[in-house]
Amino acid sequence: MRTGMSVHRDDVGARMGMWFFLYTEIMLFGGLFILYAAYYHRYADDFIAAGNQTELVLGALNTAMLLISSFAVAASVEAMGRKASKAAIILLSFAVILGAAFLFNKYLEWSRDFSNGFYPGSDLMVNGPKGQSIFFALYFVLTGLHALHVFIGMCLLCACIILTAKKRITGDRMVILENAGLFWHLVDVIWIFLFPLFYLLH
Amino acid sequence: MMLIMRVSHRGIEGPGRLDVTGSQKKYTHPYRALALVLAAVLCLTAVTVAVSYLDLGAFKITAALTIAAAKATLVLLFFMGIGKTGKAIPITFITTIVILAVFIGLLFFDIAYR
Numbered sequence: 001m002r003t004g005m006s007v008h009r010d011d012v013g014a015r016m017g018m019w020f021f022l023y024t025e026i027m028l029f030g031g032l033f034i035l036y037a038a039y040y041h042r043y044a045d046d047f048i049a050a051g052n053q054t055e056l057v058l059g060a061l062n063t064a065m066l067l068i069s070s071f072a073v074a075a076s077v078e079a080m081g082r083k084a085s086k087a088a089i090i091l092l093s094f095a096v097i098l099g100a101a102f103l104f105n106k107y108l109e110w111s112r113d114f115s116n117g118f119y120p121g122s123d124l125m126v127n128g129p130k131g132q133s134i135f136f137a138l139y140f141v142l143t144g145l146h147a148l149h150v151f152i153g154m155c156l157l158c159a160c161i162i163l164t165a166k167k168r169i170t171g172d173r174m175v176i177l178e179n180a181g182l183f184w185h186l187v188d189v190i191w192i193f194l195f196p197l198f199y200l201l202h
Numbered sequence: 203m204m205l206i207m208r209v210s211h212r213g214i215e216g217p218g219r220l221d222v223t224g225s226q227k228k229y230t231h232p233y234r235a236l237a238l239v240l241a242a243v244l245c246l247t248a249v250t251v252a253v254s255y256l257d258l259g260a261f262k263i264t265a266a267l268t269i270a271a272a273k274a275t276l277v278l279l280f281f282m283g284i285g286k287t288g289k290a291i292p293i294t295f296i297t298t299i300v301i302l303a304v305f306i307g308l309l310f311f312d313i314a315y316r
Binding site: 012015016019020023026027030031034037038040041042056060063064067068070071073074075078181182185186188189192193195196197200201202 | 236239240243269277287294314
């Protein structure tokens, strides 16, 4: 017996809308990657010299943590699909914790960079080779913008945790969780490209 | 293909309900598959770090970005489930990448010859 249409839902549209938003994010970061490409072409040696200053170990650790958190989010979507809300909440919480650890690492890295004199407008940047200051300008803008996206992603995942606990996200209506997961995976994919460009240039 | 309309819910069986008995649900993978993908991307991360210490000259950045593209492909296919809900998403995604590639290509048509 039909109880009538519930509130209008369009999961296909919601999903597609999220993907289209992700395309705009790809264009945003893509534009910055294009800047990097242009200046790497111009100042390759300076870039490689400056690339030696970034912390490979912290960068690799950050990469691993984001990849694991992506796995956790994908697993939480899988869990929710199987109606295991508790497991989904635990996995999402784990992903949020890894995101926080990522941001903490970023804080450590930037603190170290600042204390070594690598910041916009510093003596080292103004008087050093031009390519080096461009490298670090790109480094701070790109990793900073990315860190902002990590923070936004964490907020989205926390919202999903709350909505799941309140049973507003269930195994039958979970497109919000899927979309938040898509955003988090995109943040991970962007970092996958950032990592070699800034940490593996030596 | 996924069902779009849900005209009834709350315990009423019927053609509108998503069939969950036994079969794989839409674009989901078992946990083991997800864990394997994670292991693969972590391995590729180790590989890209190792390769960065080799003396490849001009090929260095190409190699790094190729490995990064492989990792991103794995994440897109298995964590994001890009192919699993129809063709519109893969097509539009590839279109976006092609547009970006055109931007980069046109840029280098310019700056490579200055």
